Amino acid sequence: MRHLMSPLDLTVEELDKLLDLANDIEKFPEKYAHACDGKRIATLFYEPSTRTRLSFEAAMMNLGGKVLGFSSANSSSAAKGESVSDTIRMVSCYADICAMRHPKEGAPLVASMVSRIPVINAGDGGHQHPTQTLTDLLTIRSLKGRLGNLTIGLCGDLKFGRTVHSLIEALVRYTGIRFVLISPEELRVPDYIREDVLRSNGVPFEEVIRLEDALPKLDLLYMTRVQRERFFNEDDYVRMKDFYILDSAKMKLAGPDMLVLHPLPRVNEISTEVDADPRAAYFRQVQYGVYVRMALILTLLEVNV
Amino acid sequence: MLNVGAIEEGFVLDHIKAGKSMTIYHDLKLDKLDCCVAIIKNARSNKMGKKDIIKVECPVDMMNLDTLGFIDHNITVNVISKGEIIEKKVLKLPKKIVNVIRCRNPRCITSIEQELDQVFLLTDPGKEVYRCMYCEEKYRGMRNK
Numbered sequence: 065m066r067h068l069m070s071p072l073d074l075t076v077e078e079l080d081k082l083l084d085l086a087n088d089i090e091k092f093p094e095k096y097a098h099a100c101d102g103k104r105i106a107t108l109f110y111e112p113s114t115r116t117r118l119s120f121e122a123a124m125m126n127l128g129g130k131v132l133g134f135s136s137a138n139s140s141s142a143a144k145g146e147s148v149s150d151t152i153r154m155v156s157c158y159a160d161i162c163a164m165r166h167p168k169e170g171a172p173l174v175a176s177m178v179s180r181i182p183v184i185n186a187g188d189g190g191h192q193h194p195t196q197t198l199t200d201l202l203t204i205r206s207l208k209g210r211l212g213n214l215t216i217g218l219c220g221d222l223k224f225g226r227t228v229h230s231l232i233e234a235l236v237r238y239t240g241i242r243f244v245l246i247s248p249e250e251l252r253v254p255d256y257i258r259e260d261v262l263r264s265n266g267v268p269f270e271e272v273i274r275l276e277d278a279l280p281k282l283d284l285l286y287m288t289r290v291q292r293e294r295f296f297n298e299d300d301y302v303r304m305k306d307f308y309i310l311d312s313a314k315m316k317l318a319g320p321d322m323l324v325l326h327p328l329p330r331v332n333e334i335s336t337e338v339d340a341d342p343r344a345a346y347f348r349q350v351q352y353g354v355y356v357r358m359a360l361i362l363t364l365l366e367v368n369v
Numbered sequence: 370m371l372n373v374g375a376i377e378e379g380f381v382l383d384h385i386k387a388g389k390s391m392t393i394y395h396d397l398k399l400d401k402l403d404c405c406v407a408i409i410k411n412a413r414s415n416k417m418g419k420k421d422i423i424k425v426e427c428p429v430d431m432m433n434l435d436t437l438g439f440i441d442h443n444i445t446v447n448v449i450s451k452g453e454i455i456e457k458k459v460l461k462l463p464k465k466i467v468n469v470i471r472c473r474n475p476r477c478i479t480s481i482e483q484e485l486d487q488v489f490l491l492t493d494p495g496k497e498v499y500r501c502m503y504c505e506e507k508y509r510g511m512r513n514k
Contacts, residue, residue: 147482168478170503189476
């Protein structure tokens with residue numbers, strides 16, 4: 065039995081297989097409509113997350129399975145002081161697989177150590193969010209046709225953004241990847257990403273402040289939100305939140321095939337006028353999130369179609 | 370120089386950084402053992418200038434060498450039998466240490482679930498980096514440096 069805690073739990077070969085399955089699901093959804101008949105997923109969400117929870121639930125329903133769970137710690141037995149280990153032992157009796165979101169880092173790992181069913185980390189604090197990374201990889205591979213030989217711009221909060229860190233760690237395993245890291249001085253990537261992930265893997269990268277300087281050379285722009293909860297000082301947040309706003313004028317600087325991705329939710333960093341641009345891929349990315357979660361559920365449940 | 374008698378059966382921890390012997394005494398839980406323990410502080414050393422030494426009269430397998438390797442892998446462990454040194458154990462950085470140090474990340478699951486073991490894994494032997502098994506936060510506390 066396997067669990068998924070980090071995107072790096074999967075080898076490049078396993079990842080390719082998973083993404084192939086997701087693409088097959090995209091092409092022939094009816095083939096998979098009853099693949100999980102009689103199976104249940106438990107979505108154990110100790111903190112609210114509309115998109116991720118609904119995506120898991122939609123994925124299981126698309127496979128013919130059923131869904132149970134809770135969407136906040138207040139509505140679960142955690143409010144009575146139950147440990148994660150006890151909760152998963154109980155849930156193992158009710159469901160065949162579970163997706164867990166928890167504000168504390170490592171909680172899904174604790175669950176996986178005693179669970180009788182596969183556990184998927186659906187986000188643990190600022191630590192890992194592997195299914196977002198799988199979603200990003202599937203989107204890139206499906207729309208660009210490859211995961212190597214790409215110049216990728218990452219823009220916004222590169223210091224606290226876990227999706228950015230996970231994506232970098234996943235992409236450095238492919239050849240011909242270059243990064244342009246676009247952030248204000250205060251929100252640059254942490255040292256360990258620069259040293260232990262980028263430099264130690266010999267991946268070329270540059271760090272720039274102006275988005276306009278980077279746009280013409282990118283195959284892909286990954287935008288992120290500056291999160292208020294990461295700042296101790298409201299003034300710093302207000303100053304940073306409007307640092308990067310992608311609008312139609314800036315999009316004119318980009319190439320005709322450059323894709324724009326965003327893990328969502330956005331606040332104001334992408335103007336709504338960009339939504340109609342064919343290069344805006346962030347809503348298609350949400351759809352790919354469902355396909356990749358369907359593929360993941362099938363893989364972890366060892367269901368062959 | 371102060372003389373402490375030789376031991377018949379047990380082990381001698383030599384080349385402990387001066388001043389660290391009491392920390393090691395507690396970390397190895399030697400205070401829990403019902404046997405003779407001698408702690409020598411600030412002994413003269415050609416190599417180190419000053420050093421601490423701990424002598425313990427008990428079987429060497431009663432000691433957690435992983436813990437000692439984590440604290441300072443430059444310590445020499447001499448195993449004594451019938452008054453003679455029969456073996457010098459080489460300490461290595463352990464791949465995993467359990468319940469020796471605590472994760473200080475307030476967002477870690479161990480901060481709210483106190484019954485969990487505190488487990489750290491050696492993730493970069495070259496740089497001697499240990500990370501919490503749960504949240505992967507780097508251990509930034511002092512070892513014996």
